[in-house]
Amino acid sequence: MIEMPPLQFASSNGIRIGYYDAGPATDTPPLVLCHGWPELAFSWRHQIKALSEAGIRVIAPDQRGFGASDRPQPVEAYDIEQLTGDLVGLLDHLAIDKAIFVGHDWGGFVVWQMPLRHPTRVAGVVGINTPHTARPPNDPVAIFRKRFGDSMYIVQFQDPAREPDRIFASRVEQTFDVFMKKPLPRKQGVVAEGLAAADGDAAKPNLAFPQMVLAYDASRDTREPILSPQEKQVFVDTYSATGFTGGINWYRNMTRNWQRSADLDLIVRVPSLMIMAENDAVLPPSAADGMEKLVPDLEKYLVRDCGHWTQQEKPDEVSAKLIEWRRRRFG
Template identity: 35%
Template sequence: MTEINHRFVKSTSGLNMHIAEAGEGPLVLLLHGFPECWYSWRHQLVALAEAGYHAVAPDQRGYARTGGPDQVDQYTLLHLVGDAIGLIEPLGEEDAVVVGHDWGSPVAWGAAQLRPDLIRGVASLSVPHRPRGSMPPIPIMRRMFGDGFYMVFFQQPDLPEEGFERDLTDTFRRMLYAASGDSPGIVPIIPEGGSMVDVCPAPDELPSWLTEEDIAAFVREYDGKGFFGPVNWYRNMDRNWELTAAWHRAPILPPALYIVGDRDMVVAAPNAREGIAKLTDFIPNLQEPIWLPGCGHWTQQERPKEVNEALISFLDSL
């Protein structure tokens, strides 16, 4: 069995980042989402290593063993892309393929858009590239969905973190189940006085892809670390819009792959499927998107075999 090793690597961004890694060969950076960590890629680290790649899954800025600054404005997309790009040189490579899931996807898309000279290919699970709009996103979401919509709710200080940190085991049990293809689904509107965890149903039993050991692993990684850093990614959404004006509607040129579950709440959003159909307008070298029947939001955890096969085929094509 291929072993997953752990160490800290200082990104050229200045952040000392915890990484999980396996294998030797061309570098593949695996960028997790919210509320996750390196462990989300446990199945891919081994599979990519055995296929001849150096697979590296960092805990990103603010997360788990990496941690991060105390200032909210230090969690912009430019910081996050800088962290990821900044791992390439310390890992002894000249370029990399970036693979993102959930919030890791905008980081991967951004890395390919901002530094195509360093990115040989980009793959995204769940979240498609969203071209920069004409207005900041939070006021639009507030107008469309109200103050209770989770991304708007997360703009508040302290309150979102308190809900997540009240009982870490309950938080991960509910959230990992609720957004999966095994759940009846959720409406991410936070009730007054409530939390994100409150809108996530607790499973009667865990789905086949998720074990008590998996939940305990996430709890261990978050214990004592908290959710301040992770929630700060959301608090910078309008700031990201301001800072990326120079790349307004800029294309993403490296070869690209997009994988999504047909029960993912991301593609249930208004106009989401129409946007996916038009991705090649901005990503000219995008392969035909891969849809996974019955799969929810936790793509690489729910469908590791299919995701591994698709990623390895894409990597080999490069």
């Protein structure tokens, strides 16, 4: 298993952030690697090793609510203003003027917001699976509810009783057994037990994630794991200690973030790269269609035969693209 650099801590934006720092301190601009849910800075272990060995500085925080970082109690402590502010505070702690921000899944939403909210601190942006999109015409949670129903995981995550939090926390290993697998080839026409849509349509993903975890039967899951047993144990041990509420609180701010973004200029004015995964059912490549209208200096790259957990499922390809793009665009 790849060893992480030493864990360090920074006082940032009123909280303590745990982070990893590798590669030459003189390399600029460094890459700040921002994970999604339910992940950790450990999700970037392959890129930390490959990029630092290539002479590129990389910094990977456990973001607010995750891993070694603080987990404030108020739900509103996890809105997009706080999440982007944490990254600015981390740069301040490290005396870094500008960085390239790389984000996967929820981390992607955060990094696309960085040049909009903190333009003087951003040299470039890389989204992995997560595109930059126009502001929805209505509350995004209401849109998800109308399109996918009340069982859709983001809708369920709004539950003030926090039932999803308890389900995941009571079945931590099962949660990662459900999530951290490669998708089955579509040509097989079947999906693993508990992963089909409620109406049995194998082409349509089941987005009722808490119920998938409750119903999971490992003996009927033929998908290939992304994590080795030792790697999975890192996630299981960490989330057994922290629970899932911190990360789920990011979703509980989607309406608040939408309400507070009405006057935001959405044009990203820095060099940008969009890495898409061919078989991501939640964030498909088509989600990035039309991004060029909002991101004028955009390059797109498709990782074929890959599901949602791109930097862990195809680590060598993702690392190679990051190194190539960084050198070509920034020297």
